[in-house]
Amino acid sequence: MTTGSGPTVADGVRELLLLVPRLVARAKKLPVPAQLAELSLAPRHLSLLSCLLFDGPMTVTELAGRLEVAPTxxxxxxxxxxxxxxxxxxxxxxxxxxxxxxxxxxxxxxVDAWLAHGARAWERALTPLTPAERGLVIRTLRAYERNVEECCPDR
Known part of the structure; x- marks a missing residue:
């Protein structure tokens, strides 16, 4: 059911509860280049590598700030x-x-080849949006992340 120009909150929640696991599953299936296949890489490493590829060399403190984690x-x-x-x-x-x-x-x-798949997918998804719409998508995903953390503090 929709109200005005979009789904109700309940319909949006239902849709996203179905969509997000599929997004994660597809992201996990991205092929790892042969040169990296033997390494022990985790999703957190993708974020760190992305920062260095997009923004160039930086200090550990700068990386910590970009990743929103402690310097240690x-x-x-x-x-x-x-x-x-x-x-x-x-x-x-x-x-x-x-x-x-x-x-x-x-x-x-x-590393660039591995990250390029996800970057291209985001670029295609975000390009048709206005800057305000892109900001809304990013703010919404950040709010979801915060709320999941607040709802499940023991995790």
């Missing part, structure tokens, strides 16, 4: 991906106390 969590992920050869760490030439993290150049094409 970002540091653990960087260490894990560095040991697997996916990330490089280099001394910041302007401040030797800081470490700059980047995607390893030999793995960059494979």
């Amino acid at each position: 969590t970002a540091s653990l992920m960087v260490g894990d991906l560095s040991r697997q050869g996916l990330l490089d760490r280099a001394e910041d030439p302007h401040d030797r106390r800081r470490t700059i993290v980047s995607v390893n150049e030999e793995k960059r094409c494979a």
